[in-house]
Amino acid sequence: MDTDPASDIMRVWVRLLRIEQRVRKTVEAKLKNAGLPALVWYDVLLELERAGDAGLRQRDIQQHTLLERYNVSRLVDRLRDAGLVKRKPAADDGRGSVVHITSQGRALRAAMWPVYSQAVKGAFPAQLSEQDHGRLLSLLERL
């Protein structure tokens, strides 16, 4: 077993971790500063918007966002309480429910986007070339 702290993959991981923390932190701060909810709300609203009229099972939200089951359950509660989504019993599965975004939900997601987008851009001050972005993306895809 490789126990070298400086191994390639660990270097990549640690670097990736720090970048994620730094960017997430600034994004969350700017969202809060703009009076908007946290990033995870955006994530869920976006997935629901993409899902369209069919909506999404909570299970699907879980898979898309990598949230835990119980966190999805409670987050959907909060989104519903805020009028951003609706829960309906699943027609073909007596256990679960289907979640649909409301027009208020769509409006909030749209309002969050420019703040989110700008915050991310601001947190990556280095201007990589289009080619570098492509290279980086294709390397990340392989992880």
Next chain:
Amino acid sequence: MDTDPASDIMRVWVRLLRIEQRVRKTVEAKLKNAGLPALVWYDVLLELERAGDAGLRQRDIQQHTLLERYNVSRLVDRLRDAGLVKRKPAADDGRGSVVHITSQGRALRAAMWPVYSQAVKGAFPAQLSEQDHGRLLSLLERL
């Protein structure tokens, strides 16, 4: 302002975010499964071990780990309660304290390393070449 959801930098960010979530999740799960504490404990213990006899101010822990001030405060409390670190008043600064790792702390960090390391490797199944690792790392360094 660019509001294109598919812009290069946002693609990179979203991909990076998902990778971080996936890997962190498996790492935390494997640590827990091995009866070991969470990743953030490892992070702090590692920084303290690197700092050596001089120890670290809590402020420095904060900067290295990107934790919030109050989280450092309470995490150091827990580490101290677990016998992994010691807090001493800072000689040259009446406000703060200096944190030192104990031998138990070093032992725990050492015990966590192989589990951590293997978990990360396992979470990156794709075998990138040494050259690709280098390319990826240098691109990440620029973010």
Next chain:
DNA sequence: ATGATTTTGTTGCAATTACAACAATAGATA
């Protein structure tokens, strides 16, 4: 069909993290 297993979702409680206010010292400025 029936019983066991898996999947889906919820909930009480514990642990952690976030927010806001605070105290104490250090450092800067008049």
Next chain:
DNA sequence: TATCTATTGTTGTAATTGCAACAAAATCAT
């Protein structure tokens, strides 16, 4: 010096997340 501001750290309380147990329905195996 005296005062103002910034830095460092703590703590009460609220919000969120994690853990464990649970319920209900679907799926599988016999």
